Amino acid sequence: MFSKILIANRGEIACRVIRTCRRLGIRTVAVYSEADADAQHVRQADEAVLIGGPRPAESYLRGDAILDAAKKTGAQAIHPGYGFLSENTDFADAVAAAGMVFIGPSGTSMRKMGSKAGAKELMAAAGVPVVPGYTGEDQSPNTLSREAARIGFPLMIKAAHGGGGKGMRVVHRLEDFIAQLESCQREAANAFGRDRVLLERYVQSPRHIEIQVFADTHGHTLHLNERECSAQRRYQKVLEESPSPFLTPALRMAMGDAAVKAAQAIDYANAGTVEFIVDPDGQFYFMEINTRLQVEHPVTEMVTGLDLVEWQLRVAAGEPLPLAQEAIVQRGHAIEVRLYAEDPEAGFLPGSGRLESLVLPAPSARVRLDAGVIEGDTVTIFYDPMIAKLIVWGEDRPTALARLRDALADCDIVGPKSNIGFLEQLARHPAVVEGRIDTGYLDRHLDEFMPAPTLTSDLQVAAAVAVLLEQEVSARTDAAVSGDPGSPWAIADGWRLGHAGRRPLAFQHREQRWEVLAHGHGGRYAVEVDGATHPVAGARLTAGLLELRIHDQARRFRIHRHGNRLTLHDGDRRATLETLPAYQRTAGGDSGGDGRIIAPMPGRVVVVRARIGDSVDAGQELLVMEAMKMELAVKAPRAGVVAELRAAAGDFVDADTVLVALE
Known part of the structure; x- marks a missing residue:
């Protein structure tokens, strides 16, 4: 086993790895950006090294800086977490070339599996059902448009590298394809450092079910059963559970066998997740393989009683898998939701700022919290605005749902707005309670999940x-x-x-x-x-x-x-x-309508689509901003003529900064 590892990530996953390492007696080295100088993973690790500026490209995506930190601190291995460089084949190769262990699959396996495009081609060759689409290397707009027309609409544009719901767009008409393609490529480049995309037919009303796989270097491969992640908003998972209420025993066995077969076919080692979409009739299609630990891995840990990070470390150290397939026991039901600093009633606009008060339920054997922040910390504009993951366990699914509702009721956040009220509505909605939600349900019926605006x-x-x-x-x-x-x-x-x-x-x-x-x-x-x-x-x-x-x-x-x-x-x-105060009168609000368009959140301007003198219509996109790994279109509130442009592409702006003024 290792004596010291470096964690090439931040937030709750870095804190999660630190906890397991501490239990195993392994020293940890954290890396951090200028924005994370006071972050919890920095405070909890045994050592910490500054690697650059606040933007991911200046720090957590800098493989050279991370390797240099590992060498200087004497780390024997690097744990990539998820996101950032976790599925970057060049980084995995560089770690191995430097004489250290990458805690994950080899660069060779990642090249086969890490690219959604390459993985689809391999699975098709192996006989695993795949959704029709285009995975070619020719990424010219003309080729992609032609392939889109061939596949037909609706279709999905997906970033070929990465995950987490980033870099995904559904396109319903050929006329909208190029604009959606450009937006998807920008988001993918910012989140994963690469802008390659793939196209595939959009399956209507699918379930999203993934199989956790593990393999060692001794020829052993197994799966740890499934997680269902069908409750999604804009392809971002909001509720994950195990076991799936949809799968029959026969379908569960077939999907588990297919996932193991896929891993064995490419000589995979360490933790991975084979993701499938399943149509209403139970036909499953390979979607992608994530060559890393998933954000929702605690769900599997709660129903199996296993520490998947410990398994990662042991496999990376050359040990065989701790258990055989027949020894994997699934007990009870687990559900995870993610508490975010965001405003559901404002289109889930990400928030930032100091957590003045953070009240969460007390952890127990049945309630688990994975968080990268505590009260008094700041949610920054540069990264994902997750505050914590809340995971509950019950003897059966109704018990787990009741425990989730009770745990959410114990939560209270003061500072940035949060999605707690939305999650509470989700946990009570009939589509969730009855186990019949599909991946598009939330986007089709979002108003059903919004908190009631009036008081009883x-x-x-x-x-x-x-x-x-x-x-x-x-x-x-x-x-x-x-x-x-x-x-x-x-x-x-x-x-x-x-x-x-x-x-x-x-x-x-x-x-x-x-x-x-x-x-x-x-x-x-x-x-x-x-x-x-x-x-x-x-x-x-x-x-x-x-x-x-x-x-x-x-x-x-x-x-x-x-x-x-x-x-x-x-x-x-x-x-x-x-x-x-009982006798204080509320002040009259600003009547608005003065033609000033302000930044709805702090972030970076990535595209300016208007010019001074342009005539614009109400709802026309004027700028595109990026913050917290997502893009937001800033639109004209009314028709008018652009009198001033106060921001240019690349500018960082604070919330409420005037960006455009109309005559």
Whole structure:
């Protein structure tokens, strides 16, 4: 076994590898960019080396800098994680040439499998079903357009190198092909350092099912069963589970055998994932092979009880696989979701900024958290905005789904907006609960997964009662340290001469301000909301849990408080409010419409499509920005004439920077 390894990655995967290495007594070396100087993987590793600037091309995609760091620190092996250089054949070869071990397959195997195009050709030759398409080396726009017309529409453009849902586009018309091709190539070049693409027919309503494979250098190859990843938005996985609720035992066996056969045919070693799409009739087609550990590998670990990173290290060190195929036991059901800094209601716009408060469920044997950040850390604009992976286990699928919903209810993030509310809707949606979601369902029915925009009266009453109880506790605490702890003013019941203790409260939810009048104290109140009075009794707030009776109906709410921000959860849905001074009026908002187009997030301008003097239509694309490994089109809010361009291709801009001004 190795005594020291270098981890050529960042975030939660780097922290994940560090944990396993620490358990095995292996020292670790982290590499980091200027943007990650205070990152958790840097703090947790035994050593850390700065390798360049904040952009991936300046740091985590610099194989030369990573190799130099490994040599200087005496690392014997390099773990690539996933993304960045994990499937880069030249980097794998360079590691071997430098006398170190690449913890993954050889460059030779990666050349056969790492390219989606090459892998498809190999699988077709081996008799594995593949989707019709084009995988050729001729990448000229004319050739690709001609092949697209031959394949027919709809079709998929996919980056030939990489994964994670990046560099993928569905095209429905030949007229849209070139623009989508250019966008896909830019995204692929930025994320993976290569812009080669492949084309394939788009299979309607497919399931995405992948098989985890492992092989050693002693001639042993096996699979660790499947993960279903059909819940996707724009080809980005949002929920992964094992076992698949769709597969029959016969189909599971056939897909497992096909995955093992594929790995054996190319002399594969270490961890890999064979990905298939499965049509509604159960016919499966080879999609790609990821020659690395997958983001969703904890799902497999939870149902098998195995540490796949440890397996990677042992195989890379020349040891045989720890178990034989017949010894692989799958127990229970596991589900993973990814908590992102993004705004689902703004088109899942990535967010950035400091995590002022990060509340996550307590880890246990049934609830696992893989995170690369903690409270107080910053989500930067340069990388994927993942905050944490939440993985749950249950004896069966309904139990695991219930545990997922409960764990999500315990989450609360203050700082960048997050997708927690979206994930909660996902975990309750009938298409997920009934196990019938396909890869395009979310994009077709996205509105069904958005949090409700309005508050129920019970949530309004609960918010008011939570604040009333907080005020009473605060008043008693202040009185206890004052010179007159028995003062009647310490009761905080709102009593005033002339009326019976009316206590006004004000809140804001989204852009809506609303007010409450409350009477009573000590857990018994009459709460007036929108002219209706709601009697409350037995109210108490303990350790973030509010218990009360509203109209004699017992209710419980989780409460998260951070400054003026109040989040309530009733067990089915959450609401985030801001508490306001009772007599403060909300300021009038900007009427907008002044013709200024601003940057919706911090990032880099990659394309400017407008020129000064151009006449533009409402919704016309004016610029393309890139941040967090994704592209965002900035469009004209109305028709007009471009008066000013304040950004050029290559410029880095902050959020809310004016990019274009219309006359």
